Amino acid sequence: MPLLTTADDQRDRFIGDVYALHGGSTLRYASRLLGGDWYLAEDILQEAVLRAWKHASALGMNASEVRPWLWTTVRHLTIDHHRAERRRPADSTALATLDVSVPDPTDRLLRGRLVLDALSELPEQQRQVIGLLYYGRFNAAQAAEHLGIPVGTVKSRSHYALRALRRALEARGAVTDVVR
Incomplete structure (x- = not known):
């Protein structure tokens, strides 16, 4: 120095x-x-x-x-x-009420990974229906046409697939609001 x-x-x-x-x-x-x-x-x-x-x-x-x-x-x-x-201008927003949170994608990524793991336990037919309805954004008629099965069968498989998915997630300790 x-x-x-x-x-x-x-x-x-x-x-x-x-x-x-x-x-x-x-x-x-x-x-x-x-x-x-x-x-x-x-x-x-x-x-x-x-x-x-x-x-x-x-x-x-x-x-x-x-x-x-x-x-x-x-x-x-x-x-x-x-x-x-x-x-x-005068600051009318109190600092305590100001929301300065930053979105954190970690929770979303972890939930997605958890759902994918639970989906792997489902039978192939149920996984196909869930994939088309929720990931492919098909409606029941489009999924039925794509799979070559009746609309009622698509609805039935999706119903049972969601129940099985819920059970698989609960077994992992996940909150059941992931699957509604």
């Missing part, structure tokens, strides 16, 4: 002196201007001191004489804050 030069040492001492001499009174002043918002007042004070540090050489590096400049800067920063607040 490089050693601080005397100019850097003077600037660091300048900031420490500004906080020591004017920090408390300037913080109270900023808080009054901001209607008692202590946290925002701390932010305003920090920004004002940062600006004082940037202009330290122009201010003469004399911390005891910087109060008028510091208070003027705090006043300007506060005015800027109030103007920005007027420009932005």
Whole structure:
């Protein structure tokens, strides 16, 4: 780490002196201007001191004489804050009611894998009907035509397939609302 030069040492001492001499009174002043918002007042004070540090050489590096400049800067920063607040609409949504959840596909993927495993236990004829009706999005008549069987048989196989699927899922400890 490089050693601080005397100019850097003077600037660091300048900031420490500004906080020591004017920090408390300037913080109270900023808080009054901001209607008692202590946290925002701390932010305003920090920004004002940062600006004082940037202009330290122009201010003469004399911390005891910087109060008028510091208070003027705090006043300007506060005015800027109030103007920005007027420009932005008030946030009417409470943070507690704001839904910031992110969709997680993991549960959906796990359920899908669970259903596929349970389907593997079904007889081939029932798997075909379930595949056409639910994955192929066929209606009963289309599935019957595709399989070359009566519509009633498609309905019967799907009924028994769903019952068997429900039992297979319950045996795995899955919630039964997966199959309705």
